[in-house]
Amino acid sequence: MPETGEVIKNTILAEKVNCYQVYAPAIAAKRMAGQFVIVRLDEEGERIPLTIADADTAAGTITLVVQEVGKSTARMARFKVGQKFTDVVGPLGTATHIEKRGTVVVVGGGIGIAPAHPIAQALRRAGNRVISILGARSKDLVIMEAEMQKASDEVLICTDDGSYGVHGLVTDVLKGIIDKQGKPDQVFAIGPVVMMKFVSMLTKEFSIPTVVSLNPIMVDGTGMCGGCRVTIGGKTKFGCVDGPEFDGHLVDFDELVQRQAFYREQEQESLASFQHHCERHKV
Amino acid sequence: MSGQLDQQEMARLQGIKNKERMKIPRQDMPEQPAAERRKNFIEVPHGYAEMTAVIEANRCIQCKKPACRAGCPVGIDIPAFIARVAAGDFEGGIRKMKETNMLPAICGRVCPQEEQCEKVCILAKTKQPVAIGRLERFVADWEREQGKVEIPAVGPPSGKSVGVVGSGPAGLTVAIDLRRAGHEVVIYEALHAPGGVLIYGIPEFRLPKRIVHSEVEVVRRMGVEIRYNQVIGKIETVADLLGRHDAVFLGTGAGLPWFMGLPGENLGGVYSANEYLTRSNLMRAYDFPRVDTPIAKSRKVAVIGGGNVAMDSARTAVRLGAEEVYLVYRRSEVEMPGRNEEIEHAKEEGVIMKILHNPIRYLGDEKGRVRQMECIRMELGEPDASGRRRPIPVAGSEFILEVDTVVVAIGNGPNPLVPQTTEGLAVDARRGTIKTNLNTMRTSKLGVFAGGDIAIGAATVILAMGHGRQAARSINHYLETGKWEIEFLPGQEPTEETR
Ligand SMILES: Cc1cc2nc3c(=O)[nH]c(=O)nc-3n(C[C@H](O)[C@H](O)[C@H](O)COP(=O)(O)OP(=O)(O)OC[C@H]3O[C@@H](n4cnc5c(N)ncnc54)[C@H](O)[C@@H]3O)c2cc1C
Ligand SMILES: Cc1cc2nc3c(=O)[nH]c(=O)nc-3n(C[C@H](O)[C@H](O)[C@H](O)COP(=O)(O)OP(=O)(O)OC[C@H]3O[C@@H](n4cnc5c(N)ncnc54)[C@H](O)[C@@H]3O)c2cc1C
Ligand code: SF4
Ligand code: SF4
Ligand code: FES
Numbered sequence: 150m151p152e153t154g155e156v157i158k159n160t161i162l163a164e165k166v167n168c169y170q171v172y173a174p175a176i177a178a179k180r181m182a183g184q185f186v187i188v189r190l191d192e193e194g195e196r197i198p199l200t201i202a203d204a205d206t207a208a209g210t211i212t213l214v215v216q217e218v219g220k221s222t223a224r225m226a227r228f229k230v231g232q233k234f235t236d237v238v239g240p241l242g243t244a245t246h247i248e249k250r251g252t253v254v255v256v257g258g259g260i261g262i263a264p265a266h267p268i269a270q271a272l273r274r275a276g277n278r279v280i281s282i283l284g285a286r287s288k289d290l291v292i293m294e295a296e297m298q299k300a301s302d303e304v305l306i307c308t309d310d311g312s313y314g315v316h317g318l319v320t321d322v323l324k325g326i327i328d329k330q331g332k333p334d335q336v337f338a339i340g341p342v343v344m345m346k347f348v349s350m351l352t353k354e355f356s357i358p359t360v361v362s363l364n365p366i367m368v369d370g371t372g373m374c375g376g377c378r379v380t381i382g383g384k385t386k387f388g389c390v391d392g393p394e395f396d397g398h399l400v401d402f403d404e405l406v407q408r409q410a411f412y413r414e415q416e417q418e419s420l421a422s423f424q425h426h427c428e429r430h431k432v
Numbered sequence: 433m434s435g436q437l438d439q440q441e442m443a444r445l446q447g448i449k450n451k452e453r454m455k456i457p458r459q460d461m462p463e464q465p466a467a468e469r470r471k472n473f474i475e476v477p478h479g480y481a482e483m484t485a486v487i488e489a490n491r492c493i494q495c496k497k498p499a500c501r502a503g504c505p506v507g508i509d510i511p512a513f514i515a516r517v518a519a520g521d522f523e524g525g526i527r528k529m530k531e532t533n534m535l536p537a538i539c540g541r542v543c544p545q546e547e548q549c550e551k552v553c554i555l556a557k558t559k560q561p562v563a564i565g566r567l568e569r570f571v572a573d574w575e576r577e578q579g580k581v582e583i584p585a586v587g588p589p590s591g592k593s594v595g596v597v598g599s600g601p602a603g604l605t606v607a608i609d610l611r612r613a614g615h616e617v618v619i620y621e622a623l624h625a626p627g628g629v630l631i632y633g634i635p636e637f638r639l640p641k642r643i644v645h646s647e648v649e650v651v652r653r654m655g656v657e658i659r660y661n662q663v664i665g666k667i668e669t670v671a672d673l674l675g676r677h678d679a680v681f682l683g684t685g686a687g688l689p690w691f692m693g694l695p696g697e698n699l700g701g702v703y704s705a706n707e708y709l710t711r712s713n714l715m716r717a718y719d720f721p722r723v724d725t726p727i728a729k730s731r732k733v734a735v736i737g738g739g740n741v742a743m744d745s746a747r748t749a750v751r752l753g754a755e756e757v758y759l760v761y762r763r764s765e766v767e768m769p770g771r772n773e774e775i776e777h778a779k780e781e782g783v784i785m786k787i788l789h790n791p792i793r794y795l796g797d798e799k800g801r802v803r804q805m806e807c808i809r810m811e812l813g814e815p816d817a818s819g820r821r822r823p824i825p826v827a828g829s830e831f832i833l834e835v836d837t838v839v840v841a842i843g844n845g846p847n848p849l850v851p852q853t854t855e856g857l858a859v860d861a862r863r864g865t866i867k868t869n870l871n872t873m874r875t876s877k878l879g880v881f882a883g884g885d886i887a888i889g890a891a892t893v894i895l896a897m898g899h900g901r902q903a904a905r906s907i908n909h910y911l912e913t914g915k916w917e918i919e920f921l922p923g924q925e926p927t928e929e930t931r
Contacts, residue, residue, distance in 0.1 A: 179667055189624055195715060195724035196624075221724050236624040238661035368715070368725075371622050371663055372847055373632075373687040374707035378698050385691065385698060390849065404698055407800030411700035412726040419721035 154188075154234040157210050159226075162292045165217040166260060167226050168202075174209030176201070176239045182267035183245030183362065183394050186211065187370045189236035190224055197221050198367045198389070200264035201240060203296075211237075214263030214292065220420045241370045242393050245360070249276040250334035254326060255301070256282045256319050256348055258340020262293050264362060265339045269300040272337075278302050280333065282322045284340065288313035320347050332357055338397060342406050349397030359397035363388050365408055380404050437482050442520055445490040458560040459488040466780040470750050473636040473718060476777060482522070485570040489518035492562045495554055500564060503552035506898045508532045510549060510564055517567055523580060526571040533568075534584070534608050534650075535601065535897060537576065537643045540569025542634060543894050544771050576646055583653045587614030592911045595620060595677035597664045597850065600628020601893045602683035602884025604651055605900025606907070611654040613908050618677070620662040625714060628685050630893070632714040633706070635744050637751070638774075641713075665853035670880060679879045679907050682866060683900065686844040686885035692736070696794030697840070701728055701802040705737070705745045705841035712748050730754045730837035734805055736791055737761065737841035738768040743775060745839040746783045757783045758833065762790040762810050762823040786833075788812070790825065794838060805833045846886050854880075865889055871920045873903035878916055881907055 151157060151172040158170035176186060185200045203212035217223050228234070245268050253272050257265030262283050273279045281301040285291045286309045298304050306314030307322050315322055319340075326333065336359040338348040345361040352359040365377040365388040377388035382399035386392065461484075463469075463477040480488065492514045500510045509528060516524035529536050545551075545565035553561035575581055593616040596603045604626070607617045625631050627644040652658060664670065664684075673680045689704035691697055708727070711717040715725035733749040735742050738761035749757045759778065761768060764787050768775060779785065788810045795804040809829035812821035846864045851857055858867040858876035866875055868887035875882050883899025885891055906921055920926070 175667055190724075193723045195726075220721070224724075236661050238622070238624070238663060240666060241663065368707055368710055369623065371687075372849060373689070374710055375689045375691065375704040376707040380698055385693075404800065408698065408700055410799070411728075411801065415720065415726040415729070419724070419726070422721055 151209075152233055154237045156228050156230055156232050156234070157208070159228060159230060162214065163290045165226075166290070166292060167215050167217070168263075169213045169215065169225075169228075170205075170208075170210045171213060171234065171237060172209055173211050173237050173239075174206075176237065177204040177206050177209050177211050180204050180211065180240040181244035182247065182271040183264075184240035184242045185370075185393065186213070186237055186239030187241060187367070188213070188225075188234050190221065190228070191235050194224075194235065195221055196236075196368055196370065197225070198241070198364070198370060200362070202263035202266055202293075212263075214260060216260040219416045220423045223420065223423065238370070242389060243391070245271065245337075245394055247271045247275050251277065252280065252330075252333045253277045253335045253337065254280045254282060254323060254333045256284070256323065256336065256338040256340065256344075257297070258284045258319055258338075258344040259286070259290060260292070261340030261344070261362075262291075262297065265337065266293055266296055266300060268337055268339070269297060273300055273302070280305065280326060282307065282319050282326075283314075284308070284319035284322070284344070285313075286310065318347070319344060320351050323348060323351060327355060334358075335360070336397075337361075342402055342409070345397060345400075346402035349400065349402070353398045360394050361397040361400060362393050363395060363400065363405060364393065365405060366411065378408070437486065437520055441483070442486055445487070446519065448490075450493045453491055453493055454555065454559060456487060456491045458491065458563055459484045459566075461563075461566050466782070469637065470781050473751055475640050476637050479573055480566055480570045482520075482574075485517055485522075485567060486520055488563050489514045489567055491555065492518065493554065499552040499554055500549045500562070503549040505548065505892075505894050506532055506901065508549075508568075513571065514562065514564070514567060517571060522571055522574045525567075526575040526580075527582075529568065529571055530582075530584075533897070534605060535647050536568045537572035538601070538630060538639065538647060539894050539897070540565050540567075540572055541639050541643075543568075544892060546772055548894070576643075581646070581650060583650055584608065584612055586611050586654055589616070590614040590911070592616070592678045593618070593676070594907060594911075595673040595680045596683060597670070597673070597680065598622075598628060598683035598685055598884075598886075599626040599648070599658060600683055600685050600884060600896060601630065602685075602896035602900040602903075603628070603681065604648065605897040606681045606683065606883065606904045607651055607656045608654060609901055609904030610907060611656055613904070615907075615911065617656045619656060619658045620664050620668075620673070621658060621660050622663040623714065624660050626658055626660075628683075632710045633741070633744070635709065635713055635748055637747065638744065663849070665849040670850060670854040670857070670877075674879055678911055679881065681900075681903055681907065682850060682875070682880065682882040682886055683884045683896070684847055684850050684886045685896075686890040687847045688845045688864070689840070690843050690845060691840055692791070692842060694791060694793050696796060696802065699794050699796040699802040700800050701730075701836055702794060702838045702840065703728070705735075705741045705839050706844065708745055708839045709741075709748060712752065718752055727752065728837045732756045732758075732835045733837040733839065734758045734760050734791070734833060734835045735839045735841055737843070738763065738787075739770050739841065739843070740774055741843075742839075742841035743770045743778045743783075745841050747774075747778050747781055749837070749839065750781050750783065754837070758786050758835070759783050760786045760789045760791060760807065762788065763820060764788055764812060767820045788823065790823070791838075792830065795832075802835060802838055805835050805838060806830055807833055844885075844890050846889065850886075863889055869919065870899075871902070871924055872906045872918060873899060874906065874916070879910075
């Protein structure tokens with residue numbers, strides 16, 4: 150029997166993007182679209198919030214799709230099958246509010262495609278026509294295409310460099326849908342903050358209700374620290390308990406970008422010393 | 433000196449008259465010099481040596497009607513434990529202590545003694561009170577250092593099982609007492625470590641984590657199961673717990689940080705005290721980058737507030753290397769709710785007290801990081817509802833203070849996660865606390881008990897423990913009789929005197 154936190158599978162989806170199957174049967178049984186877990190790798194580890202991209206209740210596993218951006222995610226990528234993350238806590242956050250709206254566009258940008266996947270699935274199950282837009286910098290960063298095909302009625306792909314699908318941004322593709330097929334009834338956008346910001350600006354113009362999933366810096370994930378503060382319609386909310394999903398038209402994205410960048414220098418220093426250590430010890 | 437036990441001196445002390453006893457000066461506890469401790473997280477006071485403890489214990493005149501005992505929220509038999517210490521019987525002292533207080537190493541360090549037992553000690557009328565807290569700490573440390581920690585006896589299996597939510601002082605205490613009665617106990621803790629505020633909030637230099645761990649180890653060795661990473665309300669509800677336990681105790685504490693709603697409060701570098709302290713204590717960010725969790729590298733820090741939480745934050749900021757640390761408090765020092773000892777320690781460590789000041793907004797740079805704080809001076813007016821004089825802003829006294837980190841330590845409310853997800857649990861609408869009968873510790877929901885900060889709002893470790901103990905009595909009664917509709921526990925009905 151594996152233990153909770155054990156890595157059952159660790160595959161590379163794209164450059165610096167790993168997909169982990171982690172044994173966590175209780176969370177697998179309970180999680181709903183839009184929720185996340187917090188993982189602590191070991192005794193020195195920080196608490197890393199990660200969206201639950203999928204779950205297999207029979208196998209008792211949850212799926213995490215993680216991009217290597219700093220020390221913690223780089224350390225995580227080195228975990229081998231059979232090793233164990235010391236702590237996995239969840240499901241956290243409020244589940245996505247899913248209802249039958251008609252036509253819903255799900256926009257997944259880069260790594261954001263992973264958390265968009267269970268939302269597309271749930272929307273489809275609720276009887277919506279789901280159009281998914283997958284955006285990435287280039288072809289090899291388009292992840293989970295087959296899964297998204299299965300979860301959607303229509304999938305449109307775009308890349309920044311034109312190496313796959315439409316040459317352009319997700320907002321261009323979304324604009325195309327609006328022009329050709331008319332206004333969708335709802336939009337979900339998950340990805341880099343700038344992407345969510347521009348999608349929200351576009352949909353605001355057309356008054357299309359839009360949900361975005363925010364990723365402020367978190368510590369506990371239970372509403373205890375307030376580190377995850379975001380401003381929504383002029384009011385302070387705690388991302389971990391009030392969110393992570395919010396009305397895109399009300400989010401102060403610029404504040405979020407700035408708060409996310411607060412530890413940048415320290416994070417870079419920490420990553421550099423980790424890489425230096427790895428090189429010296431050839432690990 | 434006073435390190436080794438001096439048998440002759442002890443015999444002499446045993447025989448002296450009370451008049452002489454009262455002439456013995458209160459024994460100081462040696463501590464790290466301020467200049468040194470500014471640079472480390474090591475505990476500040478070193479604790480009594482054995483002989484010092486004996487001398488201090490001999491100051492107690494063993495009152496027939498001890499006022500001190502009434503001043504202790506859990507009614508520890510203070511003269512009895514002190515008498516044993518006075519005779520050099522430390523083991524007897526700790527056993528006596530543990531009849532009523534299972535976590536003395538913690539209480540001896542963090543109890544506001546000067547407001548409780550020591551405040552009413554008879555000696556306080558004319559001299560300095562007996563150092564009850566220091567003696568309490570001494571016997572607990574002695575027991576641990578001698579390796580003489582006794583695991584309390586566990587009763588024969590009752591066949592009943594209780595779920596405890598939260599591993600703070602309330603949850604730990606209820607767990608110990610329920611195991612003693614033979615019930616099976618499972619603690620569900622949201623974080624990855626046990627202890628609640630003791631582990632994530634109160635800093636190492638005031639309460640070393642190894643002490644919390646060794647107290648928790650006792651709980652574990654009694655057969656209490658602690659399940660970490662279990663956020664009740666998310667992974668499971670209270671109703672789920674009631675499905676497999678015969679009763680549930682909620683000890684989820686007051687873990688919801690308040691902010692003031694000022695402009696600029698969401699700038700980078702503005703923290704709640706909970707976040708600041710959690711990063712530093714639980715996540716050990718002072719050891720970054722050896723550990724992964726960062727914390728702001730600050731030059732000038734302003735801590736807003738005047739309680740223990742504010743002192744802990746300010747003293748943490750000093751140790752994290754800040755050049756200047758201000759404590760910004762809107763009333764005067766007399767009204768500061770923090771313990772005197774903590775306020776003094778903070779001052780010694782160079783914390784600059786900005787009393788009668790209040791922040792009105794925070795100003796940031798182009799990167800959205802806090803750089804300045806606008807303050808206003810305050811003066812004291814008529815007493816308000818709390819009986820303290822109301823602070824009033826002095827018009828036109830605004831000024832700018834340069835800061836790069838702000839820690840908001842104005843208080844915490846109860847975390848709403850459990851109340852929100854538990855049907856039939858009545859909550860005080862204004863304070864957010866779970867409505868709890870403070871005699872039976874029962875909530876409005878059948879089989880569900882509560883205690884500690886979640887029941888009364890942010891209070892003290894010893895009150896949370898007192899609640900835990902009372903709740904265990906009540907849970908035992910409930911599990912034995914199955915009766916729910918009672919106002920008072922048998923034997924605790926109000927009498928003519930107490931009513
Ligand atoms: C609700 C939520 C869901 C998320 N889901 C995913 C996901 O499914 N896949 C994925 O790859 N990433 C996800 N993230 C982001 C992920 O948590 C961060 O990339 C990770 O913590 C970075 O750690 P690091 O040490 O590798 O990088 P660092 O070098 O420490 O940081 C890089 C950047 O990551 C962000 N970050 C750092 N620490 C935290 C933290 N404690 N909490 C949140 N963000 C932080 C900051 O913006 C920072 O500048 C999610 C974040 C949140 C809040
Ligand atoms: C910085 C600071 C300094 C303090 N200093 C002092 C002092 O010097 N002296 C003093 O007497 N008092 C002090 N206090 C107050 C004292 O710590 C508290 O009154 C006391 O800890 C309350 O105990 P509790 O058991 O009710 O809750 P807590 O200690 O808050 O513990 C609650 C526990 O429940 C867990 N929990 C919460 N929600 C859930 C959930 N949904 N599911 C599972 N688990 C959950 C939490 O993670 C936590 O571990 C201080 C408080 C702070 C914050
Ligand atoms: S528990 Fe606190 S109040 Fe009671 S005797 Fe000890 S120090 Fe005093
Ligand atoms: S009141 Fe003071 S002197 Fe009297 S018993 Fe208590 S501690 Fe001793
Ligand atoms: S992460 Fe601490 S309150 Fe949200």
